[in-house]
Amino acid sequence: MRTALSLSLVVVTTSLLAACNKPSAAPASPAPAEKVEAKAAAAPEAKLATSRALAMAKLPGDAGVDRVIANLQRSVEKNPAKVDFWILLGRAWVRKARESSDPGFYVNANACAEIALEVSPDDKLAYDLQGLVLLNDHKFREAADLASKVIAKHPDDAMAYGSLSDALLELGRFEEAADAAQKMMDLKPNLPSYSRASYFRWLAGDEKAALEYARLAIDSGRDPKDPEPRAWELVQAAMIFWHKGDLDGADAGFTRALDGMTEYPPALVGRGRVAPPSARRSSFSARTIRARSPRRRGSSATRGRRRVMKRARAPRSRSWKRTDAAVTRARWRSSSRRRTKTRRKRSRSRPRR
Numbered sequence: 597m598r599t600a601l602s603l604s605l606v607v608v609t610t611s612l613l614a615a616c617n618k619p620s621a622a623p624a625s626p627a628p629a630e631k632v633e634a635k636a637a638a639a640p641e642a643k644l645a646t647s648r649a650l651a652m653a654k655l656p657g658d659a660g661v662d663r664v665i666a667n668l669q670r671s672v673e674k675n676p677a678k679v680d681f682w683i684l685l686g687r688a689w690v691r692k693a694r695e696s697s698d699p700g701f702y703v704n705a706n707a708c709a710e711i712a713l714e715v716s717p718d719d720k721l722a723y724d725l726q727g728l729v730l731l732n733d734h735k736f737r738e739a740a741d742l743a744s745k746v747i748a749k750h751p752d753d754a755m756a757y758g759s760l761s762d763a764l765l766e767l768g769r770f771e772e773a774a775d776a777a778q779k780m781m782d783l784k785p786n787l788p789s790y791s792r793a794s795y796f797r798w799l800a801g802d803e804k805a806a807l808e809y810a811r812l813a814i815d816s817g818r819d820p821k822d823p824e825p826r827a828w829e830l831v832q833a834a835m836i837f838w839h840k841g842d843l844d845g846a847d848a849g850f851t852r853a854l855d856g857m858t859e860y861p862p863a864l865v866g867r868g869r870v871a872p873p874s875a876r877r878s879s880f881s882a883r884t885i886r887a888r889s890p891r892r893r894g895s896s897a898t899r900g901r902r903r904v905m906k907r908a909r910a911p912r913s914r915s916w917k918r919t920d921a922a923v924t925r926a927r928w929r930s931s932s933r934r935r936t937k938t939r940r941k942r943s944r945s946r947p948r949r
Contacts, residue, residue, distance in 0.1 A: 653704060661691050689702070692704075720753055743759040758788055803840060810829060823856040827853040850867045
């Protein structure tokens with residue numbers, strides 16, 4: 597009996613010692629749902645940091661708009677909770693994109709709009725800024741939906757009507773776009789509304805009314821701190837003259853635009869359109885004349901280079917001869933076909949005897 601009891605005590609003691617010597621269990625890992633929630637919480641912060649980096653990007657230039665952006669960035673750093681500074685900074689980025697004809701700066705403008713909406717949710721000016729970005733990205737349906745959303749809450753927002761008009765026009769809904777532009781004109785007659793009215797009148801074939809609205813837009817855009825909108829409207833008015841065939845009127849418009857902004861890309865392109873062919877080829881012709889002018893005999897190295905250039909031009913000259921011969925043959929065949937058709941018509945038109 598004692599032997600059995602002692603054996604049972606030994607077994608129990610051994611099992612207890614084995615249980616105490618077992619390693620402790622690892623702590624339970626977080627559930628997948630907790631990981632998803634953590635990532636979701638970190639995603640907005642990362643996105644906001646990216647937006648802030650884009651909005652506060654430094655520009656290497658020293659143009660007027662570059663200085664405006666730098667000043668607004670300093671104001672934002674001092675007052676990051678003031679939504680108006682973010683809106684002004686976004687508009688400055690839009691101005692930079694328009695003046696440089698570089699749409700990449702709209703990304704910086706969109707970043708400012710996102711931060712403004714983070715500071716003040718449902719801000720209509722931030723939504724208007726996002727509408728400009730969507731239009732530039734050719735996301736016309738999204739722009740129209742956003743503008744309609746803003747108008748539903750703020751029916752007196754003229755800029756939202758302008759974005760809605762632009763988006764609907766790109767979607768082919770002309771009548772609705774014209775109504776939105778008219779509503780914008782009724783709310784705030786200024787350069788943007790006059791400019792849209794001019795474009796709609798030109799689309800309707802009324803060039804006289806289009807030019808009159810363009811004149812009103814130009815007269816209402818005399819802000820020396822922001823000359824780009826007026827330069828843009830001068831280019832649009834010049835394009836109306838260009839479509840009419842009035843090259844002098846078009847050239848005058850492009851020149852006035854360049855007077856306000858010396859290196860404005862749309863005006864420079866317009867000047868290239870109305871310039872006579874001789875002016876377009878002037879620099880090329882000067883280079884060609886210098887290349888083909890007779891030179892005095894020089895050193896052996898110069899004569900060697902001349903022989904190399906002569907051999908390099910030889911295949912090109914033969915190709916030009918072949919091209920001229922082909923053109924001559926094509927013209928001869930075309931004239932021959934016309935003579936044959938004329939004979940056939942005459943033979944058909946002769947009265948039967």
